[in-house]
Amino acid sequence: MSSPVVLAAVVAYFGVVSLVLGLVILPSWRERGAELAGRLLGPLRRFRPAAPKPSVPSRWQVELAAALDADTLPLRHGVLALLTAAVVGAGPSAAMLLHEHLSASADTLPRARAFDAHLAALLAGERLVAPAPLPPALFRTESMLRERPFTADANRDWDLLHPLFRQRLLAVFATARERHGYELVLLEGYRSAQRQAQLAALGPATTRAAADQSRHQAGLAADVAFRRDGRLLVSERDPWTRQAYLHYGQIAKSFGLEWGGDWKSIRDLGHVEMQAPPANPPLPVPAAAMAAAR
Incomplete structure (x- = not known):
């Protein structure tokens, strides 16, 4: 794997991450995404099964909804920020580790080739x-x-x-x-x-x-x-x-x-x-x- 391939992989990664985060955080993106999905999946609507009957929420669902009210908004934003930083930072970290691995492999390549040459010569009967x-x-x-x-x-x-x-x-x-x-x-x-x-x-x-x-x-x-x-x-x-x-x-x-x-x-x-x-x-x-x- 060469450096241009690594660069292209990093750029593609950031593009996917930006798209996912935009859909999660920005309401306008979600609306446009839902609209686009509706257009693309419109022909398939006639094949969808009948809508299920509305169900009464259970006790734990009610308690969970209450726990996620406006009072917990800062906590949710903090968790979202940590997850975002982890996802965004994973790409550069992986790229750096991959680059170091490729550099180390390049340094040992001449030695490996010299060893393989002697081994091949030995097997060939030289x-x-x-x-x-x-x-x-x-x-x-x-x-x-x-x-x-x-x-x-x-x-x-x-x-x-x-x-x-x-x-x-x-x-x-x-x-x-x-x-x-x-x-x-x-x-x-x-x-x-x-x-x-x-x-x-x-x-x-x-x-x-x-x-x-x-x-x-x-x-x-x-x-x-x-x-x-x-x-x-x-x-x-x-x-x-x-x-x-x-x-x-x-x-x-x-x-x-x-x-x-x-x-x-x-x-x-x-x-x-x-x-x-x-x-x-x-x-x-x-x-x-x-x-x-x-």
């Missing part, structure tokens, strides 16, 4: 390209060793991820960049059974999944971080990073991924995964790549 590997030193900074001490030696080979999961994750990365300006980084993707067992031995604070129980081993899970001002951000205690993870989780779920931020026990805001497609089991990891991952 193959998104994984980003170039980052320097290993970026994962060995003091803050990273403090927040994620076991990420320095993690595997970040995109080719070891399940093809469908890889494409969805890349679409999430691209959408987060266009929608919020985030630069996402893959911290860890595929895990060998040996690494999964080592992480499980560190306790539930690290992982609750033992060997052969994690979707990381099937290439169906990933942990991510944000790159900002030349460094990686992973701390969920930082307000900016936490908000970024919340945005990331919303986008990931829109692409059919499960977000670790929705877990009931120990939440992991940087973790996403997906179930293996029933008709498309996970592709086997090449032996050479698996050996390199170990």
Whole structure:
């Protein structure tokens, strides 16, 4: 709905309100309206039923008529004024709310189109390209060793991820960049059974999944971080990073991924995964790549 349509609706509304109020308040308008109605409905008079016999007013009707005598005229005028103000003010209020809604929709339209473009590309089978590997030193900074001490030696080979999961994750990365300006980084993707067992031995604070129980081993899970001002951000205690993870989780779920931020026990805001497609089991990891991952 465009602005001219909204303007025309407001003008039509005020016209109808003015006509109704004129018929209610002005006796001359009522007389002319009755005369016009009589002319238009004149041919139909012969079909009207016989006039009913006059009835004697009941007690409550007499009391109501007495209550509405000249002494209550100011009260009736006050109620009429309030109703008139409510009816007249409803139109502009509705127009303003509609205008604000249309403005908000116009602001979100480019973002929605960008998201739909990535989703359509994904469904059409477009193959998104994984980003170039980052320097290993970026994962060995003091803050990273403090927040994620076991990420320095993690595997970040995109080719070891399940093809469908890889494409969805890349679409999430691209959408987060266009929608919020985030630069996402893959911290860890595929895990060998040996690494999964080592992480499980560190306790539930690290992982609750033992060997052969994690979707990381099937290439169906990933942990991510944000790159900002030349460094990686992973701390969920930082307000900016936490908000970024919340945005990331919303986008990931829109692409059919499960977000670790929705877990009931120990939440992991940087973790996403997906179930293996029933008709498309996970592709086997090449032996050479698996050996390199170990």
